[in-house]
Amino acid sequence: MKRSIRLSSVIGLCAAATLGLSLLAADHKEAPLINEDPSADLNDVYAFPAPNNPGRFVLALTVNPFTPATASLAANFSANVRYRFLIDHNNDGRPDRDIEIKFSPVAGGAQTASFKLPDGSGFAGGVTLPTTNPVPNTPIIIQGPAGVIAFAGQTDDPFFFDSIGFNRFRRGVGGFSGRDAFAGFNVSTICIELPVSMLGDADGVFQVWGATERQRVTLRRGSRRELEVSTGPFEQIERTGVPAVSTVLIPGPKKDSFNVGTPDRDALDYGGDIVNSLRGLGTNDANINILASVAVPDTLKVNLAQPAGFPNGRRLEDDVIDTLLFFIFNQTAVSDGANSNDRPFLATFPYFAPPHQPPP
Numbered sequence: 022m023k024r025s026i027r028l029s030s031v032i033g034l035c036a037a038a039t040l041g042l043s044l045l046a047a048d049h050k051e052a053p054l055i056n057e058d059p060s061a062d063l064n065d066v067y068a069f070p071a072p073n074n075p076g077r078f079v080l081a082l083t084v085n086p087f088t089p090a091t092a093s094l095a096a097n098f099s100a101n102v103r104y105r106f107l108i109d110h111n112n113d114g115r116p117d118r119d120i121e122i123k124f125s126p127v128a129g130g131a132q133t134a135s136f137k138l139p140d141g142s143g144f145a146g147g148v149t150l151p152t153t154n155p156v157p158n159t160p161i162i163i164q165g166p167a168g169v170i171a172f173a174g175q176t177d178d179p180f181f182f183d184s185i186g187f188n189r190f191r192r193g194v195g196g197f198s199g200r201d202a203f204a205g206f207n208v209s210t211i212c213i214e215l216p217v218s219m220l221g222d223a224d225g226v227f228q229v230w231g232a233t234e235r236q237r238v239t240l241r242r243g244s245r246r247e248l249e250v251s252t253g254p255f256e257q258i259e260r261t262g263v264p265a266v267s268t269v270l271i272p273g274p275k276k277d278s279f280n281v282g283t284p285d286r287d288a289l290d291y292g293g294d295i296v297n298s299l300r301g302l303g304t305n306d307a308n309i310n311i312l313a314s315v316a317v318p319d320t321l322k323v324n325l326a327q328p329a330g331f332p333n334g335r336r337l338e339d340d341v342i343d344t345l346l347f348f349i350f351n352q353t354a355v356s357d358g359a360n361s362n363d364r365p366f367l368a369t370f371p372y373f374a375p376p377h378q379p380p381p
């Protein structure tokens with residue numbers, strides 16, 4: 022069979038690559054430090070024009086990777102993490118606008134999400150909390166100024182990929198079976214829909230990424246042995262834009278420092294590593310150049326004048342893995358066989374599929 026020959030030649034290339042992966046995902050559990058901090062562990066960032074709502078744009082990010090339905094109550098947004106969307110207008114890798122989201126602690130069966138928009142205005146509303154009931158809680162649509170709507174709560178993970186097949190394939194002990202390793206798992210999702218004009222970009226060409234930050238906290242003993250607590254500025258602990266950049270292309274020992282880095286330094290600090298990783302996979306120079314234009318810096322590139330869909334931004338339904346495999350393997354159609362989500366997406370905001378619930 023032609024297909025199995027093609028797959029086994031790819032196995033050889035993957036086995037030869039020194040990627041240091043334990044698990045290949047979009048950005049789930051990709052680096053040693055963030056692996057221990059799930060509520061700040063960004064999985065994916067999405068950026069797409071609102072379907073059926075011209076002139077409006079959707080930004081979304083997910084955290085809390087691989088939340089099983091049976092453990093959904095333990096997965097929440099942290100009251101000590103600042104979640105951010107960063108928007109670059111002029112391609113210098115530095116943000117020109119941002120959206121910040123912070124959360125109250127969960128108390129009395131409720132949690133509040135507070136949003137700060139690019140113009141500095143703010144609004145707040147209830148988080149759609151997880152439940153172990155057979156039917157999930159109805160999504161709370163939070164209303165902001167100027168028609169802005171927002172959602173924060175648990176959903177199905179929209180990412181799909183046969184990552185187990187890829188890892189077997191890489192070790193020469195199997196190949197893609199088409200099984201979506203993310204099927205059945207939930208994530209914690211922040212989704213916001215706002216007028217494009219609010220992003221503040223004049224020409225419809227901009228870049229987006231997500232970041233999580235924690236406030237620096239210092240504990241010390243005072244002169245009478247009392248505990249003194251002081252809090253400092255927020256410091257970035259993770260960032261991501263393009264799926265699989267950190268997991269596939271950044272060498273293992275550099276993944277933690279990549280997470281605290283900024284896009285304006287990506288070409289300088291990681292360009293060589295990314296080229297080496299792609300050469301290790303057998304990608305030729307023409308396709309390395311194409312992938313570099315997508316992955317360096319690690320931001321989603323958006324051009325509103327062009328059709329939406331990865332690598333022009335990213336929609337929930339985009340088969341980003343097949344797109345990346347196509348260029349990694351020099352424009353050969355290699356598919357993992359997991360080509361759509363395990364649950365249909367909603368046609369209307371918040372677009373994400375409802376979370377998986379424990380069996381009744």
Ligand SMILES: [Ca+2]
Pocket residue numbers: 048049050051055062063064259261
């Ligand atoms: Ca991550």
Ligand SMILES: [Ca+2]
Pocket residue numbers: 109110111112113114115116117
């Ligand atoms: Ca900028």
Ligand SMILES: [Ca+2]
Pocket residue numbers: 177178179180181203204205206362363364
């Ligand atoms: Ca899913």
Ligand SMILES: [Ca+2]
Pocket residue numbers: 182340342343356357358359360361
């Ligand atoms: Ca696929």
